[in-house]
Amino acid sequence: MKKERGLLIVLSGPSGVGKGTVCAALRKQDTDILYSVSATTRSPREGEVNGVNYFFKTKEQFKEMIEKDQLLEWAEYVGNFYGTPVDYVEKTLSEGKDIILEIEVQGALKVREKFPEGLFIFLMPPSLAELRNRIVNRGTETEDLINNRMTVAKDEIEMMNKYDYVVENDEVHLAVDRIKAIVIAEHCRKDRLIEKYKQLVEAE
Numbered sequence: 001m002k003k004e005r006g007l008l009i010v011l012s013g014p015s016g017v018g019k020g021t022v023c024a025a026l027r028k029q030d031t032d033i034l035y036s037v038s039a040t041t042r043s044p045r046e047g048e049v050n051g052v053n054y055f056f057k058t059k060e061q062f063k064e065m066i067e068k069d070q071l072l073e074w075a076e077y078v079g080n081f082y083g084t085p086v087d088y089v090e091k092t093l094s095e096g097k098d099i100i101l102e103i104e105v106q107g108a109l110k111v112r113e114k115f116p117e118g119l120f121i122f123l124m125p126p127s128l129a130e131l132r133n134r135i136v137n138r139g140t141e142t143e144d145l146i147n148n149r150m151t152v153a154k155d156e157i158e159m160m161n162k163y164d165y166v167v168e169n170d171e172v173h174l175a176v177d178r179i180k181a182i183v184i185a186e187h188c189r190k191d192r193l194i195e196k197y198k199q200l201v202e203a204e
């Protein structure tokens with residue numbers, strides 16, 4: 001029987017909403033969802049590990065990846081470049097495994113063009129004041145960068161209607177449970193299963 005392709009899941013949301021935290025919590029659980037590690041020209045934050053959080057690249061190396069068609073999508077975000085290495089995504093999906101991409105809105109829309117069947121989830125903060133608190137408390141950004149990210153955040157939130165689902169990240173464990181529930185439901189959608197069961201009946 002033809003192997004079912006994995007599900008491509010995109011998680012976006014404004015800076016500081018908790019995408020990294022929620023993804024890390026999801027990764028810790030035994031969910032069978034693999035994680036796409038992006039390439040970026042941003043400098044590593046304290047504690048970030050090359051190849052785990054990001055593949056940290058120079059601008060020249062990043063440009064070379066674009067020229068060699070090694071990125072599924074890429075975008076410039078608050079002065080740095082970010083992109084999704086295409087090979088790992090393709091390999092994972094063709095092995096029938098699910099993969100999650102934690103990427104910003106412009107990139108997500110490009111992925112949508114290539115993978116209309118993907119599952120697009122937007123993570124929302126409980127309020128904009130709470131969003132700012134989270135960025136401030138994380139302590140990784142200067143005042144200027146916090147303001148830039150808040151401006152971008154408002155534009156990003158307006159793009160929410162391009163997504164299939166909106167998940168509030170009030171508490172990490174609740175957001176994780178919601179995402180897991182959405183993924184399970186997506187696997188049960190009839191348009192994903194019709195082919196599989198048709199073959200099953202025909203094989204009888």
Ligand SMILES: Nc1nc2c(ncn2[C@@H]2O[C@H](COP(=O)(O)OP(=O)(O)O)[C@@H](O)[C@H]2O)c(=O)[nH]1
Nearest residue numbers: 015016038074075077082083084102103104107
């Ligand atoms: N388009 C695109 N965006 C990415 C990629 N990797 C990360 N991002 C997004 O880039 C933005 C900035 O990421 P980062 O500097 O790590 O900060 P933070 O996620 O806001 O804490 C976030 O919205 C990420 O989701 C990628 O491969 N492609």
Ligand SMILES: Nc1ncnc2c1ncn2[C@@H]1O[C@H](COP(=O)(O)OP(=O)(O)O)[C@@H](O)[C@H]1O
Nearest residue numbers: 015016017018019020021134138169170171172
């Ligand atoms: N549900 C939550 N409640 C309170 N704080 C949170 C929650 N989710 C994430 N945070 C905190 O908010 C900050 C930003 O989270 P992070 O995962 O880095 O966001 P993003 O990847 O979306 O930029 C971190 O300090 C993180 O610990």
